[in-house]
Amino acid sequence: MSTPVIGVLALQGDVREHLIALAAADAIAREVRRPEELADVDALVIPGGESTTMSKLALLFGLMEPVRERVRAGMPVYGTCAGMIMLADKILDGRDDQETVGGIDMTVRRNAFGRQNESFESGVAFDGLGEEPVHGVFIRAPWVEAVGAGVQVLAELPAADGPDSRIVAVRQGNLLATSFHPELTGDHRVHEYFVRMVESAGR
Amino acid sequence: MSTTPITADQPQIGTARVKRGMAEQLKGGVIMDVVNAEQAKIAEDAGAVAVMALERVPADIRKDGGVARMSDPNMIEEIIAAVSIPVMAKSRIGHFVEAQILQSLGVDYIDESEVLTPADEVNHSDKFAFTTPFVCGATNLGEALRRIAEGAAMIRSKGEAGTGNVVEAVRHLRQIKNEIARLRGYDNNELYAAAKELRAPYELVKEVAELGKLPVVLFSAGGVATPADAALMRQLGAEGVFVGSGIFKSGDPAKRAAAIVKATTFYDDPKIIADASRNLGEAMVGINCDTLPESERYANRGW
Numbered sequence: 001m002s003t004p005v006i007g008v009l010a011l012q013g014d015v016r017e018h019l020i021a022l023a024a025a026d027a028i029a030r031e032v033r034r035p036e037e038l039a040d041v042d043a044l045v046i047p048g049g050e051s052t053t054m055s056k057l058a059l060l061f062g063l064m065e066p067v068r069e070r071v072r073a074g075m076p077v078y079g080t081c082a083g084m085i086m087l088a089d090k091i092l093d094g095r096d097d098q099e100t101v102g103g104i105d106m107t108v109r110r111n112a113f114g115r116q117n118e119s120f121e122s123g124v125a126f127d128g129l130g131e132e133p134v135h136g137v138f139i140r141a142p143w144v145e146a147v148g149a150g151v152q153v154l155a156e157l158p159a160a161d162g163p164d165s166r167i168v169a170v171r172q173g174n175l176l177a178t179s180f181h182p183e184l185t186g187d188h189r190v191h192e193y194f195v196r197m198v199e200s201a202g203r
Numbered sequence: 204m205s206t207t208p209i210t211a212d213q214p215q216i217g218t219a220r221v222k223r224g225m226a227e228q229l230k231g232g233v234i235m236d237v238v239n240a241e242q243a244k245i246a247e248d249a250g251a252v253a254v255m256a257l258e259r260v261p262a263d264i265r266k267d268g269g270v271a272r273m274s275d276p277n278m279i280e281e282i283i284a285a286v287s288i289p290v291m292a293k294s295r296i297g298h299f300v301e302a303q304i305l306q307s308l309g310v311d312y313i314d315e316s317e318v319l320t321p322a323d324e325v326n327h328s329d330k331f332a333f334t335t336p337f338v339c340g341a342t343n344l345g346e347a348l349r350r351i352a353e354g355a356a357m358i359r360s361k362g363e364a365g366t367g368n369v370v371e372a373v374r375h376l377r378q379i380k381n382e383i384a385r386l387r388g389y390d391n392n393e394l395y396a397a398a399k400e401l402r403a404p405y406e407l408v409k410e411v412a413e414l415g416k417l418p419v420v421l422f423s424a425g426g427v428a429t430p431a432d433a434a435l436m437r438q439l440g441a442e443g444v445f446v447g448s449g450i451f452k453s454g455d456p457a458k459r460a461a462a463i464v465k466a467t468t469f470y471d472d473p474k475i476i477a478d479a480s481r482n483l484g485e486a487m488v489g490i491n492c493d494t495l496p497e498s499e500r501y502a503n504r505g506w
Binding site: 050 | 247287311
């Protein structure tokens with residue numbers, strides 16, 4: 001496959017940082033705000049942002065269904081933070097009318113790590129990315145509360161208040177999601193991982 | 204930015220990356236002034252990325268006069284409870300105790316705002332002393348960099364709040380963008396003098412010259428009243444907009460709020476902005492800024 005073209009859903013959020021990270025990971029990156037722009041990309045990143053706003057705009061401007069169709073057809077998608085929420089089949093603490101793209105058989109709790117005062121940076125051991133932890137930036141971040149049998153857990157953090165751990169990165173087929181924002185750190189390994197997913201999906 | 208190694212055993216809160224990163228998530232969005240839980244819900248329904256909780260919108264502060272202060276904690280808590288999106292609130296310039304209170308209430312961002320009556324005519328608050336990030340207003344690049352040097356994690360143009368007149372927001376945003384563009388053309392020798400002229404730390408001036416943008420997110424505020432105003436500020440380089448009195452001082456707040464959200468995302472698509480501008484009812488009346496006496500210009504507050 002030639003260099004993959006990866007879109008970043010540009011309705012709202014930290015689009016620019018994802019475009020930079022994808023370019024650094026040797027993909028061709030471009031913004032997607034319209035259905036016809038979606039048709040031109042091999043894969044999609046759903047950035048961090050405000051998931052309620054993103055979901056509303058995706059419905060309003062006719063992107064929700066086309067993205068769902070592409071997901072069903074196997075298009076690789078990577079979602080960070082709000083993007084993780086968008087990829088969840090089920091969400092908790094969302095708005096009652098909040099729709100998602102879905103695709104990953106998981107339940108995600110919105111703002112699970114707390115408000116901005118609780119936002120944090122932490123090293124994250126990420127399955128498949130070697131010994132060195134990924135630099136995770138968690139901002140009013142969600143976590144994955146439950147996953148179905150087909151979902152691979154790639155990273156967990158120890159819970160602050162007990163022996164449990166919190167799932168913060170998952171993969172199901174061609175779909176990847178993280179609670180945190182690798183695009184804010186200059187550590188592009190998660191984006192490289194996604195570009196490899198896109199390349200093998202295209203083969 | 205912190206260079207401390209990041210490990211799973213010691214998560215760090217309140218870092219520059221976490222504070223600035225929060226503002227990155229708001230980009231392309233609209234932050235709306237609200238004075239009660241009901242308005243906060245209307246804003247959230249319309250697609251706001253955050254709300255600014257305050258007792259009176261700037262247009263009413265102008266009308267009522269007197270000293271404008273931080274809002275009642277009860278009212279801020281009601282708004283926090285009513286919506287799931289981030290909640291910001293304003294402290295007076297230099298009133299670090301109001302800021303401490305806002306942090307203890309759990310607001311997501313503190314606006315050290317010239318819309319309230321300044322509490323200190325020499326010093327702004329030390330924003331590094333807080334876990335909660337701060338947004339501050341600026342009329343030019345030097346002012347923006349002085350606020351960032353004090354720890355601000357987001358900058359907004361000041362504009363002239365409560366007027367429904369976008370002219371000052373345009374002036375301030377153009378000023379900031381022009382000064383950044385000028386720095387881009389300077390060689391290293393010239394940056395020292397530029398820093399002196401801007402009255403800003405050399406390191407920040409050098410960083411801006413290299414990046415070609417502020418090291419933090421830049422929004423526009425002060426006088427945005429229509430979808431076209433919001434799109435104008437975006438086309439001039441604002442990464443998002445604050446809308447104060449413009450929404451809830453208009454005829455149909457819910458409709459106008461949703462329209463401004465659409466125009467902010469599709470700021471470069473006149474057809475969508477035209478559709479968003481249809482049948483919005485009455486806009487806020489507005490004030491001509493050149494008839495405002497100097498003493499009533501909020502943008503002159505702060506330095």
